[in-house]
Amino acid sequence: MKTLTVEGADLAWNGDRPVLTGVTVTARPGEILAVTGTSGAGKTTLLSAMAGMLPPAGGQVLIDGAPLGDRDHAVSLGVVLIPQDNGLAAILTAAENISVAVIATGGSPAEARRRTAESLEPLGLSGQANQLIEELSGGQQQRTAIARGLALRGDVLLADEVTSELDAANRQRVIELLRAEATRGAAVVFATHDPEAAAACDRELHLADGEAIWARP
Numbered sequence: 001m002k003t004l005t006v007e008g009a010d011l012a013w014n015g016d017r018p019v020l021t022g023v024t025v026t027a028r029p030g031e032i033l034a035v036t037g038t039s040g041a042g043k044t045t046l047l048s049a050m051a052g053m054l055p056p057a058g059g060q061v062l063i064d065g066a067p068l069g070d071r072d073h074a075v076s077l078g079v080v081l082i083p084q085d086n087g088l089a090a091i092l093t094a095a096e097n098i099s100v101a102v103i104a105t106g107g108s109p110a111e112a113r114r115r116t117a118e119s120l121e122p123l124g125l126s127g128q129a130n131q132l133i134e135e136l137s138g139g140q141q142q143r144t145a146i147a148r149g150l151a152l153r154g155d156v157l158l159a160d161e162v163t164s165e166l167d168a169a170n171r172q173r174v175i176e177l178l179r180a181e182a183t184r185g186a187a188v189v190f191a192t193h194d195p196e197a198a199a200a201c202d203r204e205l206h207l208a209d210g211e212a213i214w215a216r217p
């Protein structure tokens with residue numbers, strides 16, 4: 001399992017003014033790190049850097065002490081991102097979205113079928129496996145994206161606002177599943193603006209005014 005470290009990172013999009021400056025944080029195996037902050041505080045920006053999608057303008061992002069490259073490099077190291085906008089292919093079924101991702105990361109078709117069923121079931125989506133994404137509700141789509149993230153069994157799991165469209169019972173279920181990922185040994189990072197969800201995490205990094213401050217180290 002792997003440790004992800006952000007060291008003194010300045011994060012900016014397209015050469016604009018930095019969204020965040022001097023961010024230092026480590027995501028450790030076996031733990032859930034909450035990243036909190038109001039809308040626009042930079043949660044997605046920080047997770048994008050952790051996912052290899054946004055090279056830091058200053059400082060660095062490291063996996064087990066070695067610099068993280070682009071998104072392909074991050075994927076090859078087992079850095080899984082569940083994006084805020086779900087990132088699912090609308091014209092594929094829920095099961096196809098997951099299977100394709102498992103196969104793309106080296107799983108066999110049989111393994112993909114097994115992991116797809118295993119990840120949809122705890123999210124209450126077994127009955128939706130063969131429905132097109134565009135036919136699912138927003139919450140069902142969000143749960144499908146989570147199922148896909150879980151099916152990939154990452155060493156680092158980055159979950160960006162993955163409970164925003166869920167009811168209380170599903171929110172609780174998702175937090176339990178993120179906890180199970182940490183127990184499996186993954187380093188889990190959970191961006192959320194929900195204080196209750198953050199309270200269920202091991203540590204909390206709060207983003208405000210362009211800086212990251214420990215709310216709970």
Ligand SMILES: Nc1ncnc2c1ncn2[C@@H]1O[C@H](COP(=O)(O)OP(=O)(O)OP(=O)(O)O)[C@@H](O)[C@H]1O
Pocket residue numbers: 013019037038039040041042043044045046084161193
């Ligand atoms: N892919 C992107 N390309 C360009 N700018 C971006 C991108 N993602 C975020 N930003 C910018 O970065 C700033 C911080 O936004 P970010 O999405 O990181 O905040 P957030 O805390 O995740 O907010 P929310 O809770 O609303 O999702 C905003 O000014 C936003 O416009």
